[in-house]
Amino acid sequence: MRRASPETVEPVPTMPKFWRNLPFLPGTVALLGFALGFSAIAAQAGRPKKSGADTAEKARTLIWSDEFNGPDGSMPDPAKWAVITNDSGYGNRELEYYTGRPANIHEQDGNLVMNARRESFLGPDGLRRNYTSARIESQGRFELKYGRIEARIRIPQGQGIWPAFWMLGSDYDRIGWPACGEIDIMENVGYEPSRIHGSLHGPGYSGGHPLSGFYTLPGQGRFSDGFHVFAIEWAPGTVRFYVDDILYETQTADNVPPGSHWAFDHPFFLVLNVAVGGYWPGDPDASTPFPATMLVDYVRVYRMGEERAEKGRP
Secondary structure: OOOOOOOOOOOOOOOOHHHHHOOOOOHHHHHHHHHOOOOOEOOEOOOOEEOHHHHHHOOOEEEEEEOOOOOOOOOOOOOOOEEOOEOOHHHOOOOEEEOOOOOOEEEEOOEEEEEEEEEEEEOOOOOEEEEEEOEEEOOOOOEEOOEEEEEEEEOOOOOOEEEEEEEEEOOHHHHOOOOOOEEEEEEOOOOOOOEEEEEEEEOOEOOOOOEEEEEEOHHHOOHHHOOEEEEEEEEOOEEEEEEOOEEEEEEEHHHOOOOOOOOOOOOEEEEEEEEEOOOOOOOOOOOOOOOEEEEEEEEEEEEOOHHHHHHOOO
């Protein structure tokens, strides 16, 4: 179903960020997925609705957060986050080298600052890249199963820029992708300044065929112009996607293709990153502003009310 306004949802092409966690992906597979257009399995559609009244009836308990209120210039709390450093490209043909330098990542004025930069950078592995950026993960530090996960973020803009807030199954190292599952809470590609995507990847609905939907700001507003709260509410058999407390997409176990299974019934860890280039966003060009900066005000995780969590009702 075509999405004609911010009040409807449709499946959209999306690039699975699990590839960012793989040491390699055969080029033929990646290119084949791209050629097929990454057609997505339909999301459960409907009018987005303000969840204010609904939120009031939910009992929420804050169980984990990072407000990024460290001293200006400090690194993210190492008890909560691992700062990733590599230049793998993650099978997406990404162009950045993720570093732990203050130029790419630090806390400032109560925000986490993640800068993608255009610069020649020689890594400790002897490989050179023309872009640097930042990525953090909570693997081994904080993992969760069910709840409300939200972050208040101002994303960057520009052709070839690919910011994301997402989650990966904590058993990835043991069972691999896509069996571990992937929850993309927010993805944006720079050529769509008004739109963000929310997706689920699992066995039989991964790569070019995720469960996916998107939300477009009214009046073609740009997400880079201000902060927005990106969230999911995750319960047994259900994941709901929100922007600024507007419910725009609901995925349930009933959406999983025949012969597949729901891969979202075990712990996941958190990921924040700003990729540069890749098959989905394309490369930066002369119009792309650098540094491309993502500001994260906070990340918060809540335990939902017992009745809602147990029943997993939409």
